[in-house]
Amino acid sequence: MIRMKKIFVAGAVLGLLVLSGVAFAQKDKEEEPTSWLNFVVVKDDNGKPVRNAAVIMHPVTAQGKQQHGGMELKTDAQGKADFDGIPYGKLRVQVLAQGFQTWGDDFDIDKPKVELTIKLKRPQGQYSVYDDHSKDPKQPAKQDAPPPDQKDQKPN
Numbered sequence: 001m002i003r004m005k006k007i008f009v010a011g012a013v014l015g016l017l018v019l020s021g022v023a024f025a026q027k028d029k030e031e032e033p034t035s036w037l038n039f040v041v042v043k044d045d046n047g048k049p050v051r052n053a054a055v056i057m058h059p060v061t062a063q064g065k066q067q068h069g070g071m072e073l074k075t076d077a078q079g080k081a082d083f084d085g086i087p088y089g090k091l092r093v094q095v096l097a098q099g100f101q102t103w104g105d106d107f108d109i110d111k112p113k114v115e116l117t118i119k120l121k122r123p124q125g126q127y128s129v130y131d132d133h134s135k136d137p138k139q140p141a142k143q144d145a146p147p148p149d150q151k152d153q154k155p156n
Helices: 004-027
Strands: 034-043 054-059 070-076 081-085 091-096 105-111 111-122
Touching: 034 054, 034 091, 054 081, 070 081, 091 111, 105 111
Parallel strands: 034 111
Antiparallel strands: 034 081, 054 070, 054 091, 091 105
16 A cells, blocks of 8 residues: 555656656747737729738748648728737738739748738739630731621622
8 A cells, every 4th residue: 555655656746747847848938029910901903901801820830831720810991900929930921802812922020010011903814715816916816817807798
């Protein structure tokens, strides 16, 4: 019985030492420098703010891979969103808004305050081989097509 008690006490002491060593080895999150990010999302063509755009942030590893977790903010009526407490390091930012192209880029956060202005573009038309591109000044006109003024005339 006494031997069993000694083993239990020794195990408990050993467990406490291991846990205290792990706790001591961990970085203290309070001591890591953090940044305050300010986003302004505007339309590329006229500079007007984009309201209710989703600003998504993900931490990125040194190898450039996106880590799990992240955060999403929404812009206000002036196209602004901000967050305080982003740790220094690589950050992937994506912006999504209905009626606009998705925007994204990676940033190295290394200052206490970072301001980013993001200009969203409207979707562009897709190129199709089925469209008539003869009016395109960069493309030569098709040789086998009749001239535009003779196309609608009936033969004599």
